[in-house]
Amino acid sequence: MSRQQDSGFSIGPLVLTPKQDEFCYYEDMTETELRQVLENIIYSNLLLRLENDIFERYLARRNPESLQTIAQILETAKRVQKIAPQHSRTSPVISTSGSLVNVRDKDSASVTSVTPSRHVTPSLLTARAPTEGTKSVRLQFHQLQLQPFFLNRRITYMHRIEMVNTEIWELQKKLEKFEQTFIKKKIYLRAQMEENQISIHAILKTREEFEENVVQKGVDSITGKIPAEKFIRFIEDSLKVVDIITEQIRLKMATIKCQIRKVKLQLKHRKELGEALRVIDFEQLNVENQICVQNIDEKNQSLLEMKRIVGRYNIILSKYKEKMDGLMLTMNEIRNKIVSKKQEIVKLQSEQIAIKNEIEKEENQLKSIMELINNFEVPSVIDSIKLRVKLQELQRIHKRLSRQQEIQRITLKSRK
Numbered sequence: 001m002s003r004q005q006d007s008g009f010s011i012g013p014l015v016l017t018p019k020q021d022e023f024c025y026y027e028d029m030t031e032t033e034l035r036q037v038l039e040n041i042i043y044s045n046l047l048l049r050l051e052n053d054i055f056e057r058y059l060a061r062r063n064p065e066s067l068q069t070i071a072q073i074l075e076t077a078k079r080v081q082k083i084a085p086q087h088s089r090t091s092p093v094i095s096t097s098g099s100l101v102n103v104r105d106k107d108s109a110s111v112t113s114v115t116p117s118r119h120v121t122p123s124l125l126t127a128r129a130p131t132e133g134t135k136s137v138r139l140q141f142h143q144l145q146l147q148p149f150f151l152n153r154r155i156t157y158m159h160r161i162e163m164v165n166t167e168i169w170e171l172q173k174k175l176e177k178f179e180q181t182f183i184k185k186k187i188y189l190r191a192q193m194e195e196n197q198i199s200i201h202a203i204l205k206t207r208e209e210f211e212e213n214v215v216q217k218g219v220d221s222i223t224g225k226i227p228a229e230k231f232i233r234f235i236e237d238s239l240k241v242v243d244i245i246t247e248q249i250r251l252k253m254a255t256i257k258c259q260i261r262k263v264k265l266q267l268k269h270r271k272e273l274g275e276a277l278r279v280i281d282f283e284q285l286n287v288e289n290q291i292c293v294q295n296i297d298e299k300n301q302s303l304l305e306m307k308r309i310v311g312r313y314n315i316i317l318s319k320y321k322e323k324m325d326g327l328m329l330t331m332n333e334i335r336n337k338i339v340s341k342k343q344e345i346v347k348l349q350s351e352q353i354a355i356k357n358e359i360e361k362e363e364n365q366l367k368s369i370m371e372l373i374n375n376f377e378v379p380s381v382i383d384s385i386k387l388r389v390k391l392q393e394l395q396r397i398h399k400r401l402s403r404q405q406e407i408q409r410i411t412l413k414s415r416k
Contacts, residue, residue: 051160058163061170206238213318229325237314248303354409 218230
C-alpha cells in the first residue's frame with residue numbers, strides 16, 4: 001500500500017515521475033491481480049471523467065472565465081511533464097498527503113500540486129513555461145509544510161454532492177424543456193403532414209373533376225376545342241367551393257378560440273378563488289367533450305347531406321347550362337345569318353336602283369330611236385355615210401362607258 005501511495009507525482013490523469021519500485025510491484029503481481037488493478041484504474045478514471053464533466057458544467061454556468069484558467073493550467077502541466085522525466089532519478093516520492101513542487105529556471109517558473117492519491121486532479125496548479133535559454137531545472141519538494149493550507153482548499157464531499165444535485169436538476173430542466181419543444185415540434189409536423197395529405201387529396205379530386213368536366217365533356221363538337229367559358233366557369237365554381245370551406249374553417253377556428261378563452265377565464269377565476277381542479281371537473285369536461293363531439297358529428301352529417309344536395313343541383317344546373325350554351329350558339333348563328341341577309345338586301349336594293357336608272361336611259365334611247373324611225377326619211381348617200389360613222393362612234397363611246405361602269409361596279413363591290 002505504501003508503494004502505491006509513493007508511486008509518483010500526478011497532474012490530473014498524467015503521471016510525471018513514476019518510481020522504479022512501482023514497476024517492481026507490478027512485476028510481483030499475478031495476471032488476475034493485474035487485471036483487477038486495471039479494472040479499478042479504468043473505473044476510477046471513469047469516475048474522474050464524470051466528476052470533471054460535472055465540474056466543467058458547473059463552472060461553465062457559474063464562472064466561465066475559470067475554464068480558460070484551467071486550460072492554461074493543463075497546458076502548463078503538459079510542459080512540466082516534459083521537463084520532469086529528466087530529473088526522475090533524483091526526484092523524491094510524493095506522499096498522499098500532498099506536496100509542493102517548484103520548477104524554476106531563469107524566468108522563475110513554479111508548479112504547485114496537491115494530490116490525495118495517485119490519480120487525482122490537482123487543486124492548485126500555477127506555472128510559467130520555460131524559455132529557450134533554460135539551462136537548469138530545480139525540483140524542490142516540501143512535504144508537510146503546506147499540507148494544512150492545501151487541505152483546507154479541497155472541494156468537500158458536501159460541496160460535490162451539492163454540485164452534482166444542481167447539475168442533475170439543471171439537466172432535468174433542460175430535458176423537460178427539450179421534451180416540451182420536441183412534443184410541440186412533433187405536433188406541428190404531424191399537423192403539417194395532415195394538411196399536406198388533405199391538400200394532395202383535394203388537388204387530385206380537383207384534377208379528376210377538371211379532366212372529367214372540362215377536358216372530356218367540355219370539348220366543342222364543331223371546333224374540337226375547349227371553350228373559354230367552360231374553363232372560366234369551372235374555375236369560378238372551384239373558387240366558390242374554396243371560399244365556402246375557408247369560411248367554415250374560419251367559423252370553426254373562431255368557435256375553438258372562444259372555447260379556449262372561456263376555459264382560460266374559468267381557470268383564472270378558479271385560481272383567483274383558490275379552487276383546485278377535482279376529478280369531477282375532468283368528468284364534467286369529458287361529458288361536455290362528448291356532447292361537443294356528438295354535435296360536431298351531427299353538423300358534419302348535415303353538412304354532408306347539404307353537400308350531396310348541392311352536388312345534385314350543381315349537376316342539374318350544369319345540364320341546363322349546357323342546354324343554354326347550345327341555344328346561345330344557335331341564336332348567335334341565326335343573328336349572324338340575319339346580319340348577312342340584311343347586307344345582301346342592301347346590295348340588291350342598290351343594284352335595283354342602278355338597273356332602274358339604266359332601264360330609264362335605255363327607254364329614253366329607245367324612244368328617241370323610235371321617233372327617229374318614224375320620222376325617217378331616206379337621206380342622201382353622203383348623209384347616210386356620215387350618220388353611220390357617227391353611229392359607230394356613238395357605239396364605241398357606249399361600249400367604253402359600259403366598260404367603265406362595269407369596272408366601277410366591281411371596284412365598289414371590292415371596297416364593300
